[in-house]
Amino acid sequence: MKSFMATYLTETSAYHALAVHHQQIHDVHLRELFANDSTRGERLTLDALGIYFDYSKHRINDETVNLLLALAQERGVAEKRDAMFRGDKINVTEKRAVLHIALRAPRDAEIFVDGVNVVPEVHAVLDKMSAFSKRVRDGEWQGATGKRIRNVVNIGIGGSDLGPVMAYEALKFYSARDMNFRFVSNVDGTDFAEATRDLNADETLFIISSKTFTTQETMTNAQTARNWFLSQINDERAIAKHFVAVSTNEQEVVRFGIDAANMFVFWDWVGGRYSMDSAIGLSTMLAIGPENFRAMLDGFHAMDEHFRTAPFEKNMPVLMGLLAFWYNTFFDAQTIAVLPYDQYLKRFPAYLQQLTMESNGKRVTLQGETIEYQTSPIFWGEPGTNGQHSFYQLIHQGTKLIPCDFIAFTQTLNKLPPHHDILMANVFAQTEALAFGKTADEVRAEGTPEWLVPHRVFPGNRPTTTILAEKLDPATLGKLIALYEHSVFVQGALWDIDSFDQWGVELGKVLAKKILGELETGDLGTGDLRLEHDSSTNALIRKYRASKK
Numbered sequence: 001m002k003s004f005m006a007t008y009l010t011e012t013s014a015y016h017a018l019a020v021h022h023q024q025i026h027d028v029h030l031r032e033l034f035a036n037d038s039t040r041g042e043r044l045t046l047d048a049l050g051i052y053f054d055y056s057k058h059r060i061n062d063e064t065v066n067l068l069l070a071l072a073q074e075r076g077v078a079e080k081r082d083a084m085f086r087g088d089k090i091n092v093t094e095k096r097a098v099l100h101i102a103l104r105a106p107r108d109a110e111i112f113v114d115g116v117n118v119v120p121e122v123h124a125v126l127d128k129m130s131a132f133s134k135r136v137r138d139g140e141w142q143g144a145t146g147k148r149i150r151n152v153v154n155i156g157i158g159g160s161d162l163g164p165v166m167a168y169e170a171l172k173f174y175s176a177r178d179m180n181f182r183f184v185s186n187v188d189g190t191d192f193a194e195a196t197r198d199l200n201a202d203e204t205l206f207i208i209s210s211k212t213f214t215t216q217e218t219m220t221n222a223q224t225a226r227n228w229f230l231s232q233i234n235d236e237r238a239i240a241k242h243f244v245a246v247s248t249n250e251q252e253v254v255r256f257g258i259d260a261a262n263m264f265v266f267w268d269w270v271g272g273r274y275s276m277d278s279a280i281g282l283s284t285m286l287a288i289g290p291e292n293f294r295a296m297l298d299g300f301h302a303m304d305e306h307f308r309t310a311p312f313e314k315n316m317p318v319l320m321g322l323l324a325f326w327y328n329t330f331f332d333a334q335t336i337a338v339l340p341y342d343q344y345l346k347r348f349p350a351y352l353q354q355l356t357m358e359s360n361g362k363r364v365t366l367q368g369e370t371i372e373y374q375t376s377p378i379f380w381g382e383p384g385t386n387g388q389h390s391f392y393q394l395i396h397q398g399t400k401l402i403p404c405d406f407i408a409f410t411q412t413l414n415k416l417p418p419h420h421d422i423l424m425a426n427v428f429a430q431t432e433a434l435a436f437g438k439t440a441d442e443v444r445a446e447g448t449p450e451w452l453v454p455h456r457v458f459p460g461n462r463p464t465t466t467i468l469a470e471k472l473d474p475a476t477l478g479k480l481i482a483l484y485e486h487s488v489f490v491q492g493a494l495w496d497i498d499s500f501d502q503w504g505v506e507l508g509k510v511l512a513k514k515i516l517g518e519l520e521t522g523d524l525g526t527g528d529l530r531l532e533h534d535s536s537t538n539a540l541i542r543k544y545r546a547s548k549k
């Protein structure tokens, strides 16, 4: 593959041009930009795949967009994208292809990894998941005592949890309401205890979701689930009816005691945080059914195709990624708020936190050089309108610039007039208020006493994107997730980082293993165990050991 990253980001000509341009535009107010161009609100929008993407309320003009597009070109974003779609090993530090796009490719597509077309394998697993899901949903799959499965508990963490939880919540409207879905991720025993306290083992199916099948939290929870199950149904043979695994590691699955026939596989070219549309989505499929799951995959695929083929000036993930880059790099904006105006998307910000920050929270380039520019912004958010009554104050009148993504749907799934009109009025009002604010003169004209005027002024010029779709259905969810996935890709390509590794989670894991031994062994009373940490860590460990006694 041709290397497009020979030049350090801040030494490229496009970066320099943007830096100069930023000096010219950073004080220009959105009021002025809108006043000088009556078409702006319709022109700076995209309408593709049923998603209306309004980026007119950003601190940009046509030149900004052109310069950002030139940067994308100079950084080889298109070539890097093509390399990903081709199956090149673009995750260089793990020497892996990055092919979540293959998980949603149509049956007749061909995508090769090491000379093997992976699409037939993908569909074979999907077919196996569909057959299994149908049997469970129809009550044909019976538990050890002949009862149907009513409870599904997914045990997994990180990428093997956040996607399934988010998708279950997002698509709850479409889910089997006669079944319970629970998710256990934390190694804190409370998570397991609370998730299972009202369940009967003979009606419960555990899905042990772990790519590696060695993750400490998941294996601990899986073992606890096994013990919990056997304490109610004292028959090892019953495990086969109540435990299935989703993993890449057959050896460990079998060692745990799950029959290989009850295992749903995926592959090393699927990153954990990009895996919710692989077999890791088994709980999602059990909840919403195979047809809805495939509709979700079609939504993902539609956005993949858009990203792969649309010219960059009309390419939603490209523009989204460039805008994130613009504020993060030139306006020193540290965060991006994601504000879904749909209660079903309440876990979407948490899901995006992993997707964005685990992918792009890096400090060296692909070549290992230390980076001196900013990489991933912090993503955070809460569903609207709740956030309006808490942290929006800071977004409107605080000292920090926080670009926001407002996500909303023109139709509600739960028609309870006048709720949806009120909800949507708030979306539009917020983006208007953030962009245009309220001047001191406007505040005075309302009769506000002079001493109060500064407190009631809204400076405005706070950038927002509005993402509007018709309704939250499986396909739309797939499109939205793929939109963010590819936006993350674009940003990583600009920064020249490996968006697909996660070495940052390793050190804590290694140290925890060592410390666990120190918490469990030795004479707890005397504190005589030789501890070789820093004085703070040693003292904390001693305190815990003393309390254990």
Ligand code: G6Q
Residues within 6 Å of the ligand: 157, 158, 159, 160, 209, 210, 211, 212, 213, 214, 215, 218, 271, 272, 273, 274, 358, 502
């Ligand atoms: C995601 C990360 C990480 C991973 C978890 C769980 O991209 O790799 O969040 O998903 O550590 O790993 P396992 O699925 O192997 O248990």
